[in-house]
Amino acid sequence: MAVQILMPKLGMSTAPLTLVEWKAKEGAPVEQGNVLLVVETEKIRHDIEAEVSGFLHILVNEGQEVPIGTVVGVIAETKEELAVVQKEKPREAAVATVKEAAPVEAAQAEAPPAAEAKAKERILISPVARKLAEEHMIDITKITGTGPGGRIVREDIEKAIEAKKVEVEKKEVAPEVYQGRRVKSTIPLKGMRKVIAEHMHRSLAISAQLTVMGEIDMTEMVKLRQSLVSQEEALGTRITYTDLFVFVAAKLLREYPIVNSSLIDNEIKIWENINIGVATALEEGLIVPVVKDADKKSLVEISKTVRSLVQKAREGKLTPDEVTGGTFTITNLGALGGGYRFETVIINQPEAAILGTGGITDRAVVRDGQIVIRPIMTYYFTYDHRVFTGAVAAQFMASATRLMENPSLLLS
């Protein structure tokens, strides 16, 4: 059965709407859920979707102002039905019932005399070219019209779309000499690369960052982790050092609320939520998915969440919600190899601190007056001195060291 398309009510107002554009042609097949027509009221454009699939019969033309509830078209179920509907309700008849309103097209065609005088200077564009320019967001000032009187026509826009593509490719291949040096290749600073560049630079520019570094004896943590790994099947997940660090950090942040804060607009907001970002290296760069409410999660829950987030990050499937709202970040560089080293990690704004952890390496250390070999991990804790002082940072890391060197305290 044919389904009528009504001019919808877009809220409480009953003002008539302008039918701006049909997204399908007369008789064309339409699909349920696809945008079928565009209407406008005040300064709001509203897309209307097809309620059913079928064949479109248009009753009201574009540019008409139509009262709410008017039947503007019909969707026929079959081609046969379409033929019947087209015969029964021709397009003109319906137009006649509509309140008279000057069609936009007509108004455009009859340009006022004043405009005519300057017509040579004004920009002219065909309706098809205009539609195409809108869809592809083409900057009209960069187009030379080749139609009559310099009018911009469809081909001009198509050329611009093509040129845009070529320009991108060219930039990536062209060999060049830059100030006496031959360029091997040029990597455009865009996409994730650009984001990281801007984000890192901005972080250093707007805050007072410094880094406290040290070593942690990981003897007990290594044992703990080995024991957890051996129970992988029972736990349903393979616990990583990163998972353990998130778990430990969540506990510590509860003790040191000031570390779990952000300086925003001259105020330090101490966050109730403990949302820990886990910096994840990607081929393209880096992304920081967030473990929400880490302090309310068990180690197993943390492990499963981290695994799923990292997986999504690598597949490029993270949603904005999963990479925002962090209150603290951990970047475990140990997994990247390179052994014993220190570095200064950069705060993920607007957080107040970030903890970097290095690889676990056997080192000679002194215990009870004896030189012994112990698995040692380096750490680098960068904090924003605008938010808290070095004393807090030192205490925080002393607590972190105590917890990791005596993991049984995690039970306390």
Place this chain on the structure above:
Amino acid sequence: MLCTVYHFGLIAYSDAYHLQRQLLCQRVNNEITDTLLLLEHPPTITIGKSGKLENVLASQAQLAEAGVSLFFADRGGDVTYHGPGQLVAYPIIDLRQRGRDVHQYLCELEEVIIRTLSDFSINACRDRSHAGVWVKGREIAAIGLRVSKWVSMHGFALNVNTDLERFSLINLCGFSDRKATSISALLSQEVSMEAVTEKLLAHFSEVFDLQMECGSGILMRSCL
């Protein structure tokens, strides 16, 4: 309910447009919270779907020389000008949860702007026949919206320190007799973008009953 705010600074019209399209899709599928993009555009003229090209008064060569881009936009409304010093807000808001009333939404956006201006002792009002916010007959904020699957995109542009000379390139909103104004012009002193943004966010939060959360922008920009 939460609303994630992203501060972008200066961003090309076309880039911001593509970003909005992506966010709108994600909002429709409930993959993200309501979102507010705050930004400025480089000098750009945009014409809405029903806008007439005659309302661009400058020739193509003049625009190119002045470094002004020209785009056709898929929002409602006629011609408008964007440029540095103008605070542009693009809310991606789910109207399914707000009674599916686009008129009320428009009204609430105007309310946010009017309250913000009142913090700067500027008495602004609506014009029933023309969406936007006006001060003594001059337009201080332009509004143009698009609603798709009951999620909004595009939004409003509030003149803070905008170079008002540039508005002579167009017939504002399609009227040859309408003029634009800005907060700085009305107060005869420079007002900072930050000061206006801060007030605007507070009123946005209040009018729409949303808790504003600052997004890092890292993923956002990576979409570009």
